[in-house]
Structures are given as structure tokens and as C-alpha cells.
Amino acid sequence: MQKEDLAFFRKWFSDYILDFYSSDPFVRENIDLKAKHTKKVCENILLLAxxxxxxxxxxxxxxxxxxxxxxGALNSF
Ligand SMILES: [Fe+2]
Structure with a gap:
């Protein structure tokens, strides 16, 4: 695993999340919440590492x- 791989996966994830945004405020709010949650999980796992x-x-x-x-949880929206 290289830094470039993680950079690729971060970009992929950002693009993937964009596919879930909609005009529905409830959906947008929950996608934003999921994105923030994922960011915090990434921060915490680095602390653990x-x-x-x-x-x-x-x-x-x-x-x-x-x-x-x-x-998989994103697909539930
Ligand atoms: Fe989670």
C-alpha cells in the first residue's frame, strides 16, 4: 500500500458519495453525516495505528x- 493508493481511494470515495446526494434535504443531511462520520473514523484509526x-x-x-x-450503509439511502 502506497500513499498514492490511499489518495486514489479518497478521491474514489468522494466521487462515490456524490452519487448519493439528492434534492431531498433529509437525504443530503444524512449523506453529510455519513461523510463526517467516515472522516472521524479515519482520524481515529490513525490515532490507533x-x-x-x-x-x-x-x-x-x-x-x-x-x-x-x-x-454498504450508504446504499441504504
Ligand atoms: Fe460507521
Whole structure:
């Protein structure tokens, strides 16, 4: 896992989330909430990775897992 891979996945995730936005304020609000939640999960997993003294590649992988952890939940909107 390289930094470039994570950058690609972040861009993919951002584009993926855009597909779920709609004119419905309720849906928009919940997609925004899910995006913020995912950002916090990514931040927290990096704190855990640091605490566990993971290497760079493992930390990148951990962040990728955090980024994708709720993909299935987005399909419920
Ligand atoms: Fe989640």
C-alpha cells in the first residue's frame, strides 16, 4: 500500500458519495453525516495505528479500511 493508493481511494470515495446526494434535504443531511462520520473514523484509526506503532504501509491500509467501512450503509439511502 502506497500513499498514492490511499489518495486514489479518497478521491474514489468522494466521487462515490456524490452519487448519493439528492434534492431531498433529509437525504443530503444524512449523506453529510455519513461523510463526517467516515472522516472521524479515519482520524481515529490513525490515532490507533500510532498508538500501536504500526508502520506506514499498515497505517495506510488501516485508513483505507476506515474509509470503506460503511460503504454498504450508504446504499441504504
Ligand atoms: Fe460507521
Amino acid at each position: 500510532k498508538a500501536e506503532k504500526l508502520g506506514e504501509k499498515e497505517s495506510l491500509l488501516a485508513e483505507t479500511v476506515a474509509l470503506f467501512h460503511d460503504l
